Amino acid sequence: MAAAELKERIRRWAEAEGFDAVGFTTPDAIPEASARLAAFIADDRQGDMAWMRDTAERRGDPRRLWPEMRSIIMLGKNYGPDESPLARLDDHGGGVISVYALGSDYHELIKKRLKAVARTLVRETGAEVKVFVDTAPLMEKPLAEAAGLGWQGKHTNLVSREFGSWLFLGAIATTAEIAPDTAGEDRCGSCRACLDICPTRAFPAPYQLDARRCISYLTIEHKGHIPLEFRAPIGNRIFGCDDCLAVCPWNKFARQASDAKLQARPHLRNPRLKVLAELDDAGFRAMFAGTPVRRAGRNRFIRNVLIAIGNSGDPALVPTVRERLQDPSPLVRAMAIWALRKLVPPDEFAALAAALAPAETDLEVAAEWRLE
Structure with a gap:
């Protein structure tokens, strides 16, 4: 033709x-x-x-x-x-x-x-x-x-x-x-x-x-x-x-x-950031099934969510963040520490660091407790 x-x-x-x-x-x-x-x-x-x-x-x-x-x-x-x-x-x-x-x-x-x-x-x-x-x-x-x-x-x-x-x-x-x-x-x-x-x-x-x-x-x-x-x-x-x-x-x-x-x-x-921060792997995959978000994976995504929580200025989210201090992922634990530093008074953060930092096994996560 x-x-x-x-x-x-x-x-x-x-x-x-x-x-x-x-x-x-x-x-x-x-x-x-x-x-x-x-x-x-x-x-x-x-x-x-x-x-x-x-x-x-x-x-x-x-x-x-x-x-x-x-x-x-x-x-x-x-x-x-x-x-x-x-x-x-x-x-x-x-x-x-x-x-x-x-x-x-x-x-x-x-x-x-x-x-x-x-x-x-x-x-x-x-x-x-x-x-x-x-x-x-x-x-x-x-x-x-x-x-x-x-x-x-x-x-x-x-x-x-x-x-x-x-x-x-x-x-x-x-x-x-x-x-x-x-x-x-x-x-x-x-x-x-x-x-x-x-x-x-x-x-x-x-x-x-x-x-x-x-x-x-x-x-x-x-x-x-x-x-x-x-x-x-x-x-x-x-x-x-x-x-x-x-x-x-x-x-x-x-x-x-x-x-x-x-x-x-x-x-x-x-x-809502609170809902997102509480997602486990199965919950993450279910919520974002069929979307491009799944490619980031749960841990990287929750890392991002915790940064957003730290920037929110909302102290009501502190209990949610504290739960993530025990997360298996170092990415998540590190950003939970950063978010807490942004949301709680300095003396409260210092007390948390004194209690929890010695038990942290990941060097990069442990360093988050010491950041100024």
Whole structure:
């Protein structure tokens, strides 16, 4: 079939599967991405994410993943919230979960629909295909920009004129020759809203991110104890952070997600910190079944919850925190100590330290009792 007709039919197939944005590019369209990634890794800005260093060579050039690919179809799925997530930060007794994690896990949802579009493409053209949803070393955001879905803003995330900051991305690589679309044009201008709002100053410069300072990284990817300097700025964010996304002026064109599976589950809208801190592993898995939150695991998640409790200023939560001093996880015990330091008078904390610190066997946890 004619090239123009093929592109139009692919768009229709994608729209029929619920995708909101479709664009086309080629695997050689992002030559600058490899150097940018190398500079990011050279500065160790990836933190614990060793997989970024391990896959950097393949990540920098899509053809290293599959030399036979000739075209890449980039697809976007809107997950816009029904309210600004910034408003939830004022509820200090509740925990704030990133918008993307309030509904069903997008990986499975999008992969199923990508496969449906890909199967139709194979059936109609005989081309070979591979699908990707944030799991293979493929640089989706630069490719989405190259495909015309938007542009990478100063916060390094994709911004869309039609959907603002709220697009999940998926890709179909294919051996079919498809004419690329015009790349997205940077429309950030002189705006610095995303840079200035960041609580931990995670942007060393526009279009650069230091993941080690990013709340999303710290609360989701980071496996260890969260550095002291970031605990207060985390506030009540217990899984991810949307500040730099939510403040973007282009969100004035955003719309609420139409897919019910991507809309917020009611019980995940600012759940009570007390309830969350009391979750055991089974309770955690049950509460967050089918959502991205489960990937953090119970211990890391409760670590985050205890930081939020420490920042809440609510002494009524002290009994809940004291229960976590006996938790099997060093991550949890350490943050319980920090939260107590924030919530109880200094003399009371000193008495607790004198009584409990000598029995602590984990050196990093024991050090929490001595922090000033």
